[in-house]
Amino acid sequence: MGYIYSFHDDCEDKMLLGNKGANLVTMTRLGLPVPPGFVVSVQGYNEYKKTGHLSEKEITQAVAALEKEAHAKLGKGLQVSVRSSAPASMPGMMDTVLNISGLSEVRAAIRRIFESWDNLRAIEYRRLNNISSDMGTAAVVQAMVFGNKDAKSGTGVVFSRNPSTGERGLFGEYIQCAQGEAIVSGSTTPVPVSQLETAMPKMYKELAQKAALLETHFRDMQDI
Structure with missing residues (x-):
């Protein structure tokens, strides 16, 4: 069973992709200029929490598809970010990793986002806002755009x-x-x-x- 969804896949389930991931899929389907990417779903988080392992093969395939769509390779004109995407809004509570230029870094960043579900500020935020700790989070991997590229950015x-x-x-x-x-x-x-x-x-x-x-x-x- 696959745990990774492209922005082009026919799935907008926020309980599976989280708010951010589902909205990126929706915007892609609407034809908006969304930088390419994919979502490691809440199912992937649950599997990681249970086994301590990510689906390395599936991540490698998803990165290859992202590179193809971006017409660039990681570290050679392409960098990605990895962000949390929980089904409940938790702004700033979990980690974000930017400027990733290697496949091993992508895997490490996904692990970091999944681990940050249980950092102290996230735990306290969920307690204060009555959000279940069993909900889990997805992780969004997306090609970066650079607002500091030039005067038109x-x-x-x-x-x-x-x-x-x-x-x-x-x-x-x-x-x-x-x-x-x-x-x-x-x-x-x-x-x-x-x-x-x-x-x-x-x-x-x-x-x-x-x-x-x-x-x-x-x-x-x-x-x-």
């Missing part, structure tokens, strides 16, 4: 509408030529996303269209 957080007034249209902040850590850590001061409309109008229009598509699909305001 960046990072940010936007809502598909103003969360206070409900007014439709992008609402949020971004930083030009920076990685996500810059906006999360507060090390760099962001600017309103409305400035992107002046700086890069084509990109702003495309972002607004995709935010509207997601809001229509999920029938709710989107935090992107």
